[in-house]
Amino acid sequence: MKILIINGPNLNLLGVRDPEIYGRETFEEFFLELQAEYPTVTLHYFQSNHEGDLIDKLHEAGFGYDGIVLNAGAYTHTSIALADAIGGIRTPVVEVHISNVHAREPFRHTSFLAAKCAGSIVGLGLKGYELAIEYFLSL
Numbered sequence: 001m002k003i004l005i006i007n008g009p010n011l012n013l014l015g016v017r018d019p020e021i022y023g024r025e026t027f028e029e030f031f032l033e034l035q036a037e038y039p040t041v042t043l044h045y046f047q048s049n050h051e052g053d054l055i056d057k058l059h060e061a062g063f064g065y066d067g068i069v070l071n072a073g074a075y076t077h078t079s080i081a082l083a084d085a086i087g088g089i090r091t092p093v094v095e096v097h098i099s100n101v102h103a104r105e106p107f108r109h110t111s112f113l114a115a116k117c118a119g120s121i122v123g124l125g126l127k128g129y130e131l132a133i134e135y136f137l138s139l
């Protein structure tokens, strides 16, 4: 089982950025915990602040991996190009948001990606990434 986690813009600042919303743990720390929790899963991690790089990564992984967990950050609410990339690949994608976007500003209530994804997990903190992995393992 090969799963790729992709984080989009500003998620490199996890642990530092708005800790009351996103928590105090860095993604690098959390990723080590995930790898320890799922030793039989080949887990890879990619983060970029650039829309085109996220699209390139989806294309690259989207025909070989068993699952992609994607937190596209603010591109979720703006990017038709990312939605098209998800729609164009074979690997199923689960959308994750750490915060409950529906309880925040109205512009965060819309996801251009959700309809192209197998499902979405929002508001459950970093646990959402774990639940997305559990989903792929259950397939």
Ligand code: DQA
Residues within 6 Å of the ligand: 009, 010, 011, 071, 072, 073, 074, 075, 076, 096, 097, 098, 099, 100, 101, 108
């Ligand atoms: C986020 C929610 C987005 O609205 C925001 O722009 C982010 C993080 C989340 O994980 O809660 O960067 O995707």
